[in-house]
Amino acid sequence: MASRIYKWLDSRLNLKSVERTLLDEPIPGGASWIYVFGSVTLFLFLMQAITGMFLALYYAPTPDHAYDSLRFIETEVLFGAFVRGLHHWGASAMVVAIGLHMLQTFLYGAYKPPREAMWMAGVVLFLLVMVFAFTGYLLPWDQTAYWATQIGINMVGTVPVIGDFMMRVLRGGETLGALTLSRFFAMHVLFLPSLLLLLIGLHLFILRRVGPAGPWTDARASLDSETFHPRQVYMDAVVIFGVFAVVAAAALAIPFPLTDKADPSDTSFVPVPEWYFLFYYELLKYVHGPFEPLATWILPVLVIGIMLFWPFIDRNPARNPIRRPVALGAGVVFLVVVLSLLGLSIKNLYAVPRADPAVVRGKALYAEFGCAGCHRIHGEGGAVAPDLSFVGDTRPDREWHVKHFKDPQSVSAGSFMPKFPLNDQQLADLTSYMLSLKKVP
Numbered sequence: 001m002a003s004r005i006y007k008w009l010d011s012r013l014n015l016k017s018v019e020r021t022l023l024d025e026p027i028p029g030g031a032s033w034i035y036v037f038g039s040v041t042l043f044l045f046l047m048q049a050i051t052g053m054f055l056a057l058y059y060a061p062t063p064d065h066a067y068d069s070l071r072f073i074e075t076e077v078l079f080g081a082f083v084r085g086l087h088h089w090g091a092s093a094m095v096v097a098i099g100l101h102m103l104q105t106f107l108y109g110a111y112k113p114p115r116e117a118m119w120m121a122g123v124v125l126f127l128l129v130m131v132f133a134f135t136g137y138l139l140p141w142d143q144t145a146y147w148a149t150q151i152g153i154n155m156v157g158t159v160p161v162i163g164d165f166m167m168r169v170l171r172g173g174e175t176l177g178a179l180t181l182s183r184f185f186a187m188h189v190l191f192l193p194s195l196l197l198l199l200i201g202l203h204l205f206i207l208r209r210v211g212p213a214g215p216w217t218d219a220r221a222s223l224d225s226e227t228f229h230p231r232q233v234y235m236d237a238v239v240i241f242g243v244f245a246v247v248a249a250a251a252l253a254i255p256f257p258l259t260d261k262a263d264p265s266d267t268s269f270v271p272v273p274e275w276y277f278l279f280y281y282e283l284l285k286y287v288h289g290p291f292e293p294l295a296t297w298i299l300p301v302l303v304i305g306i307m308l309f310w311p312f313i314d315r316n317p318a319r320n321p322i323r324r325p326v327a328l329g330a331g332v333v334f335l336v337v338v339l340s341l342l343g344l345s346i347k348n349l350y351a352v353p354r355a356d357p358a359v360v361r362g363k364a365l366y367a368e369f370g371c372a373g374c375h376r377i378h379g380e381g382g383a384v385a386p387d388l389s390f391v392g393d394t395r396p397d398r399e400w401h402v403k404h405f406k407d408p409q410s411v412s413a414g415s416f417m418p419k420f421p422l423n424d425q426q427l428a429d430l431t432s433y434m435l436s437l438k439k440v441p
């Protein structure tokens with residue numbers, strides 16, 4: 001049946017030749033597992049596009065509704081949390097995939113003539129992916145989203161002459177608000193996808209005109225050439241399947257909770273950016289005062305410029321890494337700096353005192369006694385009693401808590417909080433947990 005339909009279509013649309021063009025692309029030196037990252041990136045882009053479309057069914061891009069629409073997706077929509085998880089971890093996976101793809105291209109010297117334009121289109125694609133990540137981060141409109149974006153936009157403001165203007169364009173006004181959210185949303189779902197598709201088209205068009213670079217030694221490359229189909233298609237498919245399995249497992253197993261709804265008046269909130277911006281966030285910490293512009297825009301512009309024009313900077317015709325010590329050295333230094341900054345940043349983030357066992361026990365008691373039935377912490381729980389997200393800041397007194405737990409009415413007349421049967425140990429643990437709930441741990 002299927003083959004008859006295919007024959008019918010083929011006789012009219014001449015599909016055979018399309019199939020040829022798609023699958024018979026010769027790969028010098030033959031298929032290899034190292035070539036899979038381009039396809040993986042493309043797959044992840046398609047996954048982001050599809051999960052994004054489904055998220056857009058429920059998402060409302062206004063400050064009043066964005067946060068609640070996400071909570072709704074998380075808690076009410078069938079597979080909502082899973083689709084949001086796929087989209088969230090898919091973005092991370094895409095950054096990794098595109099990074100590995102660039103690393104492979106760099107190592108193999110595949111950006112050298114005649115493939116300079118393909119490399120440049122690739123760098124623009126990489127930048128677009130980063131802008132995707134940046135614009136997407138604001139959309140949940142929670143505290144992290146709001147304050148991380150504030151930092152990003154403020155950095156743009158440090159660019160001389162045009163900084164103020166660009167800041168106003170990004171925000172759609174003087175402050176980060178409703179217009180900023182619409183702007184970021186439109187960028188994220190309309191402008192960027194169109195641009196990205198265009199550049200993917202260009203990238204692949206150039207690839208088909210100049211062909212893949214293959215191994216770095218001409219001798220090996222000319223030895224055996226094989227077509228994209230079937231072995232490379234098979235390798236790409238295997239890795240794509242593996243990547244999907246990992247992203248799906250992350251989406252199922254690692255919760256990605258919202259922080260509290262964005263509160264523009266709460267300037268004390270310390271946001272943490274996504275891990276792929278962490279190295280940069282760390283760098284910003286070390287550069288102060290008159291040197292600040294160095295980190296906020298001079299260095300980024302320089303690095304992007306060097307990346308973009310790298311095929312013209314590196315004039316060494318050799319592709320074998322052994323004969324390219326300068327390029328390889330530059331690449332290694334760049335990677336070491338970025339990864340060290342990333343490592344340092346993660347270390348600092350986790351340097352906040354390791355969870356105190358009393359706090360851990362207190363947290364378990366909090367769950368056991370159903371405190372969340374009345375109280376809310378970071379958006380989770382009931383709303384009939386005070387929000388406890390930062391009760392460690394507002395009520396820093398241990399004695400007060402102990403007294404309050406023993407008999408709520410004694411310190412808070414008319415309180416309807418029940419007296420819980422707590423022994424001394426439990427009282428101490430629960431109090432430790434309460435005191436740990438602070439804005440800055």
Ligand code: HEC
Pocket residue numbers: 365366369370371372373374375384385386388391394395401408409412415416417418420430434
């Ligand atoms: C039936 C609803 C209810 C339950 C269940 C409940 N509380 Fe409360 N809680 C209240 C109310 C109402 C207040 C405000 C009046 C007061 O201070 O007692 C309050 C106040 C508090 C405060 C002081 C908050 C502030 O900012 O002043 C803390 C701390 C607290 N509760 C912790 C807990 C813990 C821990 C549990 C679980 C062991 C719990 N509550 C269970 C209703 C409840």
